[in-house]
Amino acid sequence: MVAAKELDEKLRALQEKLAEEELDWKEEQRKLFEFEEKYLRDTIVEGNMLVGWGDSKSAPIRFRNATLRKKKRDRQEAASNFAVDLTPTMTAEEQLKIDLHRLASYSSVTSPAEPLLANLRERENQMALSKAKKVKK
Incomplete structure (x- = not known):
């Protein structure tokens, strides 16, 4: 007997x-959240596997202009050369x-993205x- x-x-x-x-597990979820955040931020202009590719009308207006896309490409090249994060600050929209x-981050109730989902x-x-207030003015 034991x-x-x-x-x-x-x-x-x-x-x-x-x-x-x-x-x-928490560390892996944090890493997944950060990778997903970076992927979605980096592909907001060109599109991604969740929203499709191309010059989408859903892309933010400030990124539709070809000159702005070229500047973004130049910033990304500079960032890769100097290993500095030059990702533009995102507006609330x-x-x-x-x-x-987000797909992967919302698949777990213990994810760091759970508070984001709660008030989405x-x-x-x-x-x-x-937007409605701006239109009325």
């Missing part, structure tokens, strides 16, 4: 392993568009209201 002390040791070892696995297109509809409604 002694209670041995069972306690096994239980403690399993709990430690579980805690370690949970930390690893562009960030909302990125958050709407509210942010959409606020954006629609602000």
